[in-house]
Amino acid sequence: MASSTTITQQKKPERSLSPWQIARRKFVRNKLAMISSFFIVLVTLMSLSAPFLAPVLSPLPDISKVNISAMNIEPNGEHLLGTDKSGRDVLTRLFYGGRISLLVGFSATLIVITLGTVVGALAGFFGGFIDSILMRFTDFVLNFPFLVFVIVLNTILYGIVDGLWVLIMVIGALSWGGVARLVRSKVLAEKENEYILAALSIGCSPFKVITKHLLPNVISTIIVQGTLIFATMIVIESALSYLGFGVPQATPSWGNMLSSANEPDVLQGKPWIWMPPAIIITLTILSINFIGEGLKDALNPKSLR
Amino acid sequence: MLKYSIRRLLGMIPMLILISIVVFSLAKLMPGDSLSGEIDPLNTSPEYIAEMREKLGYNDPLPVQYFNWITGFVQGDFGKSTRFQIPVFDLIMEKVPNTLLLGVTALVITYIMAFIMGMYSGRRPYTLGDNAIAGFNYIMLAIPSFVAAVFAIYIFAFQLNWFPFAGSVDILVEEGSFEYYVSRMHHVLLPAIVLGAMSTASYTQFLRNDIIENSRKDFVRTARAKGTPMKKIYNVHILRNSIIPLVTFLGFDFAALIGGAIITETIFTYPGIGQLFLESVTSRDYPTLMALTMLLSFLTLFGNLLADILYGVVDPRIRLD
Numbered sequence: 001m002a003s004s005t006t007i008t009q010q011k012k013p014e015r016s017l018s019p020w021q022i023a024r025r026k027f028v029r030n031k032l033a034m035i036s037s038f039f040i041v042l043v044t045l046m047s048l049s050a051p052f053l054a055p056v057l058s059p060l061p062d063i064s065k066v067n068i069s070a071m072n073i074e075p076n077g078e079h080l081l082g083t084d085k086s087g088r089d090v091l092t093r094l095f096y097g098g099r100i101s102l103l104v105g106f107s108a109t110l111i112v113i114t115l116g117t118v119v120g121a122l123a124g125f126f127g128g129f130i131d132s133i134l135m136r137f138t139d140f141v142l143n144f145p146f147l148v149f150v151i152v153l154n155t156i157l158y159g160i161v162d163g164l165w166v167l168i169m170v171i172g173a174l175s176w177g178g179v180a181r182l183v184r185s186k187v188l189a190e191k192e193n194e195y196i197l198a199a200l201s202i203g204c205s206p207f208k209v210i211t212k213h214l215l216p217n218v219i220s221t222i223i224v225q226g227t228l229i230f231a232t233m234i235v236i237e238s239a240l241s242y243l244g245f246g247v248p249q250a251t252p253s254w255g256n257m258l259s260s261a262n263e264p265d266v267l268q269g270k271p272w273i274w275m276p277p278a279i280i281i282t283l284t285i286l287s288i289n290f291i292g293e294g295l296k297d298a299l300n301p302k303s304l305r
Numbered sequence: 306m307l308k309y310s311i312r313r314l315l316g317m318i319p320m321l322i323l324i325s326i327v328v329f330s331l332a333k334l335m336p337g338d339s340l341s342g343e344i345d346p347l348n349t350s351p352e353y354i355a356e357m358r359e360k361l362g363y364n365d366p367l368p369v370q371y372f373n374w375i376t377g378f379v380q381g382d383f384g385k386s387t388r389f390q391i392p393v394f395d396l397i398m399e400k401v402p403n404t405l406l407l408g409v410t411a412l413v414i415t416y417i418m419a420f421i422m423g424m425y426s427g428r429r430p431y432t433l434g435d436n437a438i439a440g441f442n443y444i445m446l447a448i449p450s451f452v453a454a455v456f457a458i459y460i461f462a463f464q465l466n467w468f469p470f471a472g473s474v475d476i477l478v479e480e481g482s483f484e485y486y487v488s489r490m491h492h493v494l495l496p497a498i499v500l501g502a503m504s505t506a507s508y509t510q511f512l513r514n515d516i517i518e519n520s521r522k523d524f525v526r527t528a529r530a531k532g533t534p535m536k537k538i539y540n541v542h543i544l545r546n547s548i549i550p551l552v553t554f555l556g557f558d559f560a561a562l563i564g565g566a567i568i569t570e571t572i573f574t575y576p577g578i579g580q581l582f583l584e585s586v587t588s589r590d591y592p593t594l595m596a597l598t599m600l601l602s603f604l605t606l607f608g609n610l611l612a613d614i615l616y617g618v619v620d621p622r623i624r625l626d
């Protein structure tokens with residue numbers, strides 16, 4: 001064994017670590033972030049495999065069916081987390097709910113990051129007239145009372161398009177302002193560097209300069225911001241669903257499940273119905289935030305850890 | 306300074322006009338209109354309905370309708386609520402004191418909690434107490450406000466019976482009496498704690514970092530060299546400097562409180578602006594909905610403006626013009 005390693009070492013002189021490798025090492029050493037990543041992966045896997053897991057774990061794997069004979073059962077050996085007021089298994093709904101909550105969170109984040117990066121990069125790179133137009137528009141979006149407009153827009157579009165995608169598009173379209181500002185400020189600082197001038201002077205098109213030279217240098221900020229936005233989006237989805245303006249009631253999502261706590265009777269006497277979604281929402285948000293902080297540390301070349 | 310404020314105030318006008326157009330279009334796009342609320346519900350003859358449609362201006366071209374609405378709006382005529390059959394202005398005014406009480410109480414709670422925790426952490430950084438506060442704040446920041454509200458109701462209202470779980474006042478007490486005000490405070494406290502706890506975390510961490518930063522400055526060394534007790538240095542010299550930046554948070558809190566109030570008021574069934582807004586959406590009460598959306602947008606804009614102006618007022622190094 002020892003000889004083989006020496007041979008490979010002779011063949012390839014040891015290369016210094018790439019920035020991504022350094023970041024990965026720092027991240028792996030961060031215990032809190034690693035535990036959180038493990039938790040998120042677990043939740044994601046369980047949500048994705050809901051159709052296969054449900055029949056194994058519960059005698060009532062069908063989440064759309066109302067079972068009058070099995071209403072409000074307390075947690076027991078058969079129903080690990082009990083059943084809700086329509087006789088649906090809470091654990092099964094938790095798995096299916098995770099699919100929706102994570103899907104909404106992820107898609108909305110994707111929209112926010114894409115829109116924000118495009119607007120921010122264009123505004124920052126071109127400056128002048130384009131910058132002021134785009135930034136006025138960004139201010140406009142940022143100044144909207146977010147929740148108010150999401151609720152009104154969602155009510156209008158409801159029924160025209162499939163409910164889930166309405167929600168994703170609306171919260172995506174209304175929350176990219178912050179990312180745009182952040183990316184713009186980063187691009188503004190980055191484009192003063194000589195390598196950008198060099199790239200421009202040898203005739204690179206603006207598109208190429210932005211995608212090949214500017215964005216790779218801004219990407220770490222965007223990744224960190226994206227993680228934190230992912231958490232925010234999950235909160236927004238569940239808050240809206242809780243209020244009854246989010247995902248359609250028939251589809252289980254964590255927020256929809258929690259909304260049963262609106263009834264004082266359920267809130268007071270049947271905690272097994274609303275506590276699991278409340279706890280899993282909180283843990284998910286907390287984990288994502290820890291991952292975000294871990295990434296921020298790992299991707300920051302100045303941090304020593 | 307004054308010039309800047311006036312310029313920013315004038316700059317709000319095009320924004321408000323834009324928002325008003327968006328609000329109007331949204332209300333027009335929403336399914337159904339408020340006609341049925343304005344007419345006599347018992348008279349169903351098509352001629353009568355058509356006549357009333359014409360008379361109330363529902364057949365006018367949209368720009369005319371918009372113009373009629375906005376002129377009335379600017380003059381304080383918000384229209385008539387189709388749900389309650391009373392002027393929207395009165396309806397909103399009836400709920401404003403409740404929301405105001407909730408918002409102010411929440412702010413007071415935020416400040417008190419942030420000051421106690423921030424000053425403690427700032428004075429003893431990197432100790433067990435500081436880390437515990439940081440951990441607590443981190444969790445408070447991560448828990449969504451509605452989850453916190455649900456848990457708060459479950460624990461403090463149902464399990465411990467410390468607070469009522471709904472409403473803004475006991476029905477049995479007489480209005481104006483001492484018990485009435487006690488009951489109101491009692492009802493507002495739990496939602497206010499939940500709402501206030503949302504921003505406490507960022508306030509605390511900010512105050513802590515600022516105190517630590519200030520404690521390394523020259524004026525602190527001078528004060529120590531002259532023999533000022535540490536307690537006085539922290540409570541007078543440093544705190545005075547560290548409070549200033551906190552003031553700017555006030556403006557941003559405006560917007561946060563508005564969004565938070567919608568959720569908190571609904572969960573606690575607290576009769577305020579936020580609850581009225583959600584009800585007006587579900588019951589298709591368009592005049593109320595439009596007026597409230599405009600009002601909330603205005604308040605958000607105003608909060609952002611306030612934050613910018615306060616920034617310049619408390620820190621003269623920042624030049625606003």
